[in-house]
Amino acid sequence: MSELNSQLFSAADSLRSKMDASEYKDYLLGLIFYKYLSDKLLVKVVELADESIEAYDTQIKQTELYRELLADEDVKDDLIETLVDTLGHHIEPDYLFNVLADEAKQNIFQLNDLNKAFVDLSTSYEQFSGLFDDVDLTSKKLGSDDQQRNITISDVLKKLSEIDVMGHDGDVIGDAYEFLIGEFASEAGKKAGEFYTPSKVSDMMAQIVALGQEDKKLFSVYDPTMGSGSLMLNVRNYLNYPESIKYHGQELNTTTYNLAKMNLILHGVRKEDMRLRNGDTLNKDWPTDEPYLFDSVLMNPPYSAKWSSDASFLDDSRFNRYGKLAPKSKADFAFLLHGFYHLKDSGTMAIVLPHGVLFRGAAEGVIRKKLLEDGSIDAVIGMPANLFFGTSIPTTVIILKKNRDNRDVFFIDASKEFEKGKNQNKLTKEHVTKIVDTYKKREDVEKFSHLATFEEIEENEFNLNIPRYVDTFEEEEPVDMAALGSSIKDIRQEKAASEKSLYETISSLQYDKENEEWIKGALEVFKRGE
Incomplete structure (x- = not known):
């Protein structure tokens, strides 16, 4: 299992005990997808700002650059328009996956922020309509109250945040995505398969x-x-x-x-x-x-x-x-x-x-x-x-x-x-x-x-x-009857020698009155060849 696949699978641990695989895969896949959209946007922002990714090599730096550009009224509208034209979406800095994951690490994450991020994408861009419907953040399976649900999702966000989505090309991400489907299908049976x-x-x-x-x-x-x-x-x-x-x-x-x-x-x-x-x-x-x-x-x-x-x-x-x-x-x-x-x-x-x-x-x-x-x-x-x-x-x-x-x-x-x-x-x-x-x-x-x-x-x-049309019949090798007969004869001789040895061992045993009947019975069995 590759490192990426291991990290994805590890993130499932936070949900495994709360629901079956056919349900928790929906949460994981929805959140991985959102992370991909968010991380890809940050890389695009660096590119559009004509900056090098080496200079902005962390998501903290990338997010700061994004906030600075949006704060500039002369740049803001053009930036958002270009992001939508090239990526098909834009996400407000406060709702970026890495920002929400950092809040989860500080224990200040709010479930409503993630929900608003999903709603904004789904309602603003047709291609995302309905895509996050199965990530039900109000489900009691995540926890009995908002606080417990917050803790559950925070844990998942923290684990998924370790994955370097943009460090791999799109095909590898797709392969990891299908790995998850496959893993959960094997657990959930036909529902997922x-x-x-x-x-x-x-x-x-x-x-x-x-x-x-x-x-x-x-x-x-x-x-x-x-x-x-x-x-x-x-x-x-x-x-x-x-x-x-x-x-x-x-x-x-x-x-x-x-x-x-x-x-x-x-x-x-x-x-x-x-x-x-x-x-x-x-x-x-x-x-x-x-x-x-x-x-x-x-x-x-x-x-x-x-x-x-x-x-x-x-x-x-x-x-x-x-x-x-x-x-x-x-x-x-x-x-x-x-x-x-x-x-x-x-x-x-x-x-x-x-x-x-x-x-x-x-x-x-x-x-x-x-x-x-x-x-x-x-x-x-x-x-x-x-x-x-x-x-x-x-x-x-x-x-x-x-x-x-x-x-x-x-x-x-x-x-x-x-x-x-x-x-x-x-x-x-x-x-x-x-x-x-x-x-x-x-x-x-x-x-x-x-x-x-x-x-x-x-x-x-x-x-x-x-x-x-295709004959796959494999003929069995002919049996060497002479060799088989010789082998049977050898086995019988070995058996007879073993029985003789065992009879002699039992006959030489010292025994008391209590075991006399049992010993005599055993010797009778050997005499009759049973």
Whole structure:
């Protein structure tokens, strides 16, 4: 665990005994986010004042400079306007994170000041609206009265103040942020885990959807079940013009939607480059206005979730080409078809789903057959079990494309590509590289991959169960019966010698009347060979 991650995790100790992980992560993540906004503003102030960061190497000095500049009526308005233009926000000096943390160290911190800071940001700047709603500073779980709540939050502020947020680039901060989500997901189970995709799985999917599109100067990514937003963010690591990406995402859970907004801002995504919506992906299509087709679509939807599957959806342009709707009890194909509908003809889609989508029949079989007949399914990658928080089931990553010139499907069985962890199995960088390189080459590798023709898939009645195409059976080594017989003979001889020795030892024992019956009984047992 890195020093940064250790410090973040340490800050959780003040809340651990008061509430469960699914709740205290909201406080920590909200406060870390506020610290990031505050610390970034101070660094920007030094830059705008045309001063060196070496001369203003502490936040005390930076805050003093900020106060001096705001006290100058000729400078104040221009400074605030420039901060808002470049950062998207400004914070009054009295409400800066470091100022509040210093007050906490002096035991003069007031909860109302932090609350006012949140309210000011949320009401003044649209991108922060609702982002601090889950940091409930009036909750009795923080303490029975204002004084106790003050003490609890003061303790958290003091611990978080030790973190040098600006000493790392934005990606490291984002990684630490996702580390927290991951840590708390493992404690909180499905409550927290439902919005978290392990980073290496996310990384693998991002690499695949970026292939062949690296040089696009304008690139759009869409995640209709975006969770924390990590799937979308990872794509930029594999594009040559990452600053020009447009992020489009939707999330049903409001708390999780807010986390995704925070995560994108933490990674330096400008408000004009993100279009995010808090809503139900399946019941009402979004986006419906331009742009509604994207260069890449990435998804890790809730597995086998329930949905309405109302007959009216047969007229919906997302689903009407496939003859059937995904069943009410399993929305997996509804999510897949929604994402695929929003993919550009030149784009690539990657979606994580349970293995059942590969072989289940009825309506799902009809949809799968149509996708295969259209040549839409490019690859099927079998992932190891127990990779995701909240579920131990093995999953599959399906790669889809439009307008392919063939209908073959490339199968990769990566089910054994993992490192065993304490709670979850993990992919390593080497595992990801092996999977992506194999996907690029699209060649058969014994017991790992196979390029199946459409005719082969048709012969299998459009069943995509991976073992039908990639044989991973390992023959056991033949047993040497002669050696086995000899070994058994040796064991029997050793046993007989041990029993003889034990019989002789017991026979030579001196014993009194009280133990006579027991000793004779034991000797009888040895005589009978029991």
